Amino acid sequence: MIRTHGLTKRFGRVAAVSDLDLDVREGDVYGFLGPNGSGKTTTVRMLLGLVLPTSGTAEVLGRPMPGSAAEVLPQVGAMVEGPAAYGQLAGRRNLALYDAAGRGSRSGRAGRVDDALARVGLSGVDKRPVHAYSLGMRQRLGLAQALLTSPRLLVLDEPTNGLDPQGIRDIRALLLDLNAAGTTVLVSSHLLAEIEQTCGRVGVISRGRLVVQDDLDALRGPTGRQLLRTLGAVHGERAAGVLGRAVEERDGERLVVRGDDPAAMVAALVAAGVPVAEVTPERRTLEGVVLDATGAGSDDFSVTDPGREGAA
Amino acid sequence: MIRVELSKMVRSRRTWVTILLIDALPSLVAVLLSLTAIGPRPGTGPAFLSAVLTDGTLFPLAALAIVLPLLLPIAVALTAGEAVAGEAQQGTLRYLLVRPVGRLSFLVAKMVAVMAFVVITIVVVAVTAYVLGVLLLGNGEVTAGSAVVPGGTSVSGTTLSTPELVVRTALALAYAILCMAGVAAIALFLSTVADSPLGAALGAMAVLIASTLLFTLDAADVVRDVLPTRYWLAFVDLFRDPILWRDVVRGVLLQVAYVVVFFGAAWANFATKDVTD
Numbered sequence: 001m002i003r004t005h006g007l008t009k010r011f012g013r014v015a016a017v018s019d020l021d022l023d024v025r026e027g028d029v030y031g032f033l034g035p036n037g038s039g040k041t042t043t044v045r046m047l048l049g050l051v052l053p054t055s056g057t058a059e060v061l062g063r064p065m066p067g068s069a070a071e072v073l074p075q076v077g078a079m080v081e082g083p084a085a086y087g088q089l090a091g092r093r094n095l096a097l098y099d100a101a102g103r104g105s106r107s108g109r110a111g112r113v114d115d116a117l118a119r120v121g122l123s124g125v126d127k128r129p130v131h132a133y134s135l136g137m138r139q140r141l142g143l144a145q146a147l148l149t150s151p152r153l154l155v156l157d158e159p160t161n162g163l164d165p166q167g168i169r170d171i172r173a174l175l176l177d178l179n180a181a182g183t184t185v186l187v188s189s190h191l192l193a194e195i196e197q198t199c200g201r202v203g204v205i206s207r208g209r210l211v212v213q214d215d216l217d218a219l220r221g222p223t224g225r226q227l228l229r230t231l232g233a234v235h236g237e238r239a240a241g242v243l244g245r246a247v248e249e250r251d252g253e254r255l256v257v258r259g260d261d262p263a264a265m266v267a268a269l270v271a272a273g274v275p276v277a278e279v280t281p282e283r284r285t286l287e288g289v290v291l292d293a294t295g296a297g298s299d300d301f302s303v304t305d306p307g308r309e310g311a312a
Numbered sequence: 313m314i315r316v317e318l319s320k321m322v323r324s325r326r327t328w329v330t331i332l333l334i335d336a337l338p339s340l341v342a343v344l345l346s347l348t349a350i351g352p353r354p355g356t357g358p359a360f361l362s363a364v365l366t367d368g369t370l371f372p373l374a375a376l377a378i379v380l381p382l383l384l385p386i387a388v389a390l391t392a393g394e395a396v397a398g399e400a401q402q403g404t405l406r407y408l409l410v411r412p413v414g415r416l417s418f419l420v421a422k423m424v425a426v427m428a429f430v431v432i433t434i435v436v437v438a439v440t441a442y443v444l445g446v447l448l449l450g451n452g453e454v455t456a457g458s459a460v461v462p463g464g465t466s467v468s469g470t471t472l473s474t475p476e477l478v479v480r481t482a483l484a485l486a487y488a489i490l491c492m493a494g495v496a497a498i499a500l501f502l503s504t505v506a507d508s509p510l511g512a513a514l515g516a517m518a519v520l521i522a523s524t525l526l527f528t529l530d531a532a533d534v535v536r537d538v539l540p541t542r543y544w545l546a547f548v549d550l551f552r553d554p555i556l557w558r559d560v561v562r563g564v565l566l567q568v569a570y571v572v573v574f575f576g577a578a579w580a581n582f583a584t585k586d587v588t589d
Contacts (some may be wrong), residue, residue: 011586042588045406045586045587045588048406048409048410049409049410049412050406050409050410050586050587050588051586051587051588052584052586069412070412070414073410073411073412074411074412076410078407078410080406080407080410081403081406082403083403084402084403084404084406084407085404086320086402086404087402088324088325089323097316097319097320098407098408098411100315100316100319101313101316101408101411101413102411102412102413103411145407
């Protein structure tokens, strides 16, 4: 669906995006993860033909961008860097304007607008002008705008910005719904948790470079270590004695043990009379993967989703 | 896209407030003239103002001469200056472009909408001025003493028949519209360059002010004939008998050149511009 080769964008002497090879496959919910200022938005803008690459190529829906924008974009819905609307007009009127600027037939316009509003939970929207909308309503309106054309590909930049927890759940459900119906989705975000909960495939961008790109399940694969908990610290010490050099760390009753056969491990412990409370295979976390890949200076990731800042 | 821009323009309250404000000045002048019957001394003040004291049907032209030098160009510079930079600033530009709207058709639609605004404004001003002129200043037949010839008086002093007057007035309005197209093209170009709509509008106004100033400066003689405001008031020549075409024709050619050059520059700049707002 989206494939870029060596995509690079320089603004003056600053390289916003360098040598990016993005690969989004049909049917993916692709999480494009990176801290603010890492080049996510510039990349998304290049995919949509708003920013012209300095070098490299981008293919969207199998056609080169921005060359084939006229054929590609009618099948793409997008929200880039927050929603935008004509503040003095009502939400419905805004959608009708956007629709009229596109390729859709005039007769189907009211239906498309109503459908899009219904999808994002704004069917009951009144005639208030958009400048009287809350941040969350604007965000929903922006999404409705992206859904007007019933796109094959949805490109959303920070789609849950400004939404309350209920709104975030709604949007996540909507994206998964659309994806189940065959829409490929690219979500960019600086929030690990959001990507982790929605996406099946992840690309991590840091300082303009793609540092990780893989299926989320593969990224969160087992590390080959087991997390062991015994009943009480005393038994923890005995367990360490039994397992010997396989123990990598011990903190009271908790042990981290190298080895990928928990059954054998438990059997050995039980045979030695050590009561085992819990064994779980250790998995990598997306957070760990991202921090490993981006190295120092990537503390600008909002890992735990504290105060959701507005789009820069 | 043209339809979208026109609908935006017509629906915007600002459009109508602007037109109302522009229309207010010649209306005020009409009222003052009718109350005082004091015209400007010959050779001073806007064209036709002396003539309208005896013939209200000429007042649309006087109104044109009142709004053309300053009010209308300011409104055009503001509207066209906002065209691209304003959409960029409020973020709607990127959403229009991904609909997709071609960048050239976007510029064309903006230009058409600005010109539609000019046409509406000029028509409103002309119609109001005609009505007020006839109501407040009379229609010439009475004051002329001979109720035989309906029609108006040319600047040269001869009498023009009504159809002739109508044709010439229409020509004058069309000429004024073309002059504003030149302003619009300059402001539109600046709008693709500047980040802020106000910057683009002020830039266009600066060009016009500079042009007006250079026009009065003898030392600027070499550039005088290519100044954008050089032939703006040449529409007065359409009411000489016979019509003095020279300046009108030059004015038309000059304005067409301005439109071509600046709209071309706007397109050249916008076609490959990174939309990062």
